[in-house]
Amino acid sequence: MKKQSNLKRLMSYAGGHKYLTYASWILSVISALLALVPFICIWQIIREVLNTAPNFSEAQNLMRYGWSAVLFAAVSMIVYIGGLMCSHISAFRIAANMRRDCMGHIARLPIGTAESIGSGKLRKIVTDSSAATETYLAHRLPDKAGAIATPIGLLALLFIFDWRLGILSLIPVILGFVIMTKMTGSRMEQKMKEYQNALADMSNEAVEYVRGVPVVKTFGQTVFSFKRFKGSIDNYEKWVIAYTKDLRMPMMFYTTAINAVFAFLIAGGIILTHGGVTNELLLNLLFYVIITPVISTTLTKIMFMSEDGMIVNDAIQRVDSVLNMKPLTETISPKMPRDNSVVLENVIYSYDGVRDAIHNVSLTIKAGQLAAFVGPSGGGKSTMANLISRFFDPKFGRVLIGGVDIKDMKKEDLMNTVSFVFQNSKLIKASIFENVRLAKPNAPKYEVILALKSARCEDIIKNCRMALTPLSVQKAYICRAVNNKE
Ligand SMILES: Nc1ncnc2c1ncn2[C@@H]1O[C@H](COP(=O)(O)OP(=O)(O)OP(=O)(O)O)[C@@H](O)[C@H]1O
Numbered sequence: 001m002k003k004q005s006n007l008k009r010l011m012s013y014a015g016g017h018k019y020l021t022y023a024s025w026i027l028s029v030i031s032a033l034l035a036l037v038p039f040i041c042i043w044q045i046i047r048e049v050l051n052t053a054p055n056f057s058e059a060q061n062l063m064r065y066g067w068s069a070v071l072f073a074a075v076s077m078i079v080y081i082g083g084l085m086c087s088h089i090s091a092f093r094i095a096a097n098m099r100r101d102c103m104g105h106i107a108r109l110p111i112g113t114a115e116s117i118g119s120g121k122l123r124k125i126v127t128d129s130s131a132a133t134e135t136y137l138a139h140r141l142p143d144k145a146g147a148i149a150t151p152i153g154l155l156a157l158l159f160i161f162d163w164r165l166g167i168l169s170l171i172p173v174i175l176g177f178v179i180m181t182k183m184t185g186s187r188m189e190q191k192m193k194e195y196q197n198a199l200a201d202m203s204n205e206a207v208e209y210v211r212g213v214p215v216v217k218t219f220g221q222t223v224f225s226f227k228r229f230k231g232s233i234d235n236y237e238k239w240v241i242a243y244t245k246d247l248r249m250p251m252m253f254y255t256t257a258i259n260a261v262f263a264f265l266i267a268g269g270i271i272l273t274h275g276g277v278t279n280e281l282l283l284n285l286l287f288y289v290i291i292t293p294v295i296s297t298t299l300t301k302i303m304f305m306s307e308d309g310m311i312v313n314d315a316i317q318r319v320d321s322v323l324n325m326k327p328l329t330e331t332i333s334p335k336m337p338r339d340n341s342v343v344l345e346n347v348i349y350s351y352d353g354v355r356d357a358i359h360n361v362s363l364t365i366k367a368g369q370l371a372a373f374v375g376p377s378g379g380g381k382s383t384m385a386n387l388i389s390r391f392f393d394p395k396f397g398r399v400l401i402g403g404v405d406i407k408d409m410k411k412e413d414l415m416n417t418v419s420f421v422f423q424n425s426k427l428i429k430a431s432i433f434e435n436v437r438l439a440k441p442n443a444p445k446y447e448v449i450l451a452l453k454s455a456r457c458e459d460i461i462k463n464c465r466m467a468l469t470p471l472s473v474q475k476a477y478i479c480r481a482v483n484n485k486e
């Protein structure tokens with residue numbers, strides 16, 4: 001039931017491409033059934049050889065059977081490749097759409113939310129979780145369809161060949177299934193989740209740690225800063241070992257069971273031949289000996305599939321955890337602020353819902369007034385500044401700019417009204433010019449340079465030799481600067 005809804009969720013990202021996914025399943029089933037035919041051909045060759053022995057020249061059909069085996073194997077492979085092509089096109093589209101939806105949603109989230117989750121964690125959710133669905137859709141589901149078709153095909157063959165031997169070869173399969181169900185139960189799913197969480201935490205801490213290296217070096221805080229990173233590694237270790245240990249015994253029994261088909265067949269063969277070896281029985285035994293490897297590969301495929309099912313379930317939940325975060329409310333009738341005054345009215349904000357970071361703050365900053373928040377670390381200065389820029393909405397009270405509640409302002413208008421410099425500034429991997437222009441994508445070059453100049457960044461530009469401006473624009477800019485002075 002749950003699996004199905006997962007699949008439905010995934011398919012909702014596929015659009016018209018979902019038919020390709022279905023086509024890949026059908027092709028995979030056809031390929032799996034075709035792949036059984038060469039085994040029958042080989043069996044026919046053996047039968048003919050046994051029946052004509054020792055006058056092998058009487059065996060007329062060997063070539064025909066041999067070529068049929070090759071032909072069916074080749075066709076089966078081609079059909080399988082065709083199926084994979086279909087499933088890949090659809091899977092990549094789905095992964096891309098998931099990423100696009102996630103990023104679109106993250107862009108609408110309060111800046112504070114993304115900031116507090118951590119960019120490492122968000123990156124992992126957006127890229128890795130969608131990638132996990134890609135393997136599942138492109139490989140596992142078509143393989144699953146094929147893996148279901150194979151035992152059904154084998155069952156049909158049971159009636160053609162010796163049913164007693166058929167049943168013997170199916171016993172390990174059933175054993176394997178039972179052990180596998182144990183391995184993929186709900187308890188394991190929980191463990192798997194913990195393991196994924198630990199992995200995400202470790203990745204996040206690693207990113208934060210590397211980012212913080214300059215600070216760490218400056219203040220010589222190696223041990224302290226390393227503690228959190230090390231903690232996350234230790235935690236990861238704990239879960240990996242727990243997970244592995246839990247799987248050790250079932251995995252051992254499982255591997256033994258699916259590789260024990262021969263043991264069952266040989267034992268069965270010995271018992272059945274007590275009444276004397278007949279050509280027919282020997283032939284049938286040979287057939288099952290030939291086809292046995294198919295059984296174990298099929299089962300192994302199915303096993304990895306259920307593990308992947310768990311991964312995909314987890315991936316969807318993670319993607320949903322991002323998509324379910326509430327974006328900031330957008331007003332339908334936006335208002336423009338009268339001036340640049342800032343007013344806080346009885347503002348309360350709490351990060352954790354337990355302790356207020358700021359409690360009942362009211363203040364007025366007049367337009368053009370220079371104000372500074374001064375106080376002890378952890379006093380709530382950044383929180384107040386963040387509330388004014390609407391990184392998040394206050395739990396209680398209002399923030400007004402120019403007499404307008406900032407919730408009633410259009411996001412673009414608010415962003416054009418407030419400017420902020422982060423404590424931990426982030427630059428994108430592009431030129432300084434492009435970093436500055438992020439704030440106003442259609443700003444002409446001279447305006448960017450003017451902004452840099454007012455921020456006293458001329459030295460940086462000179463040193464970086466960011467010769468971005470064509471001479472004509474530079475001239476215009478110099479003219480403007482001169483005119484402004486006058
Ligand atoms: N993202 C967050 N999640 C949970 N709690 C937070 C978060 N950011 C800040 N806090 C808590 O809110 C309180 C106020 O923090 P804030 O960052 O506003 O203080 P600050 O005055 O800016 O401190 P500093 O001078 O160190 O920058 C502190 O107790 C802090 O631990």
Ligand SMILES: [Mg+2]
Nearest residue numbers: 381382383423
């Ligand atoms: Mg601060």
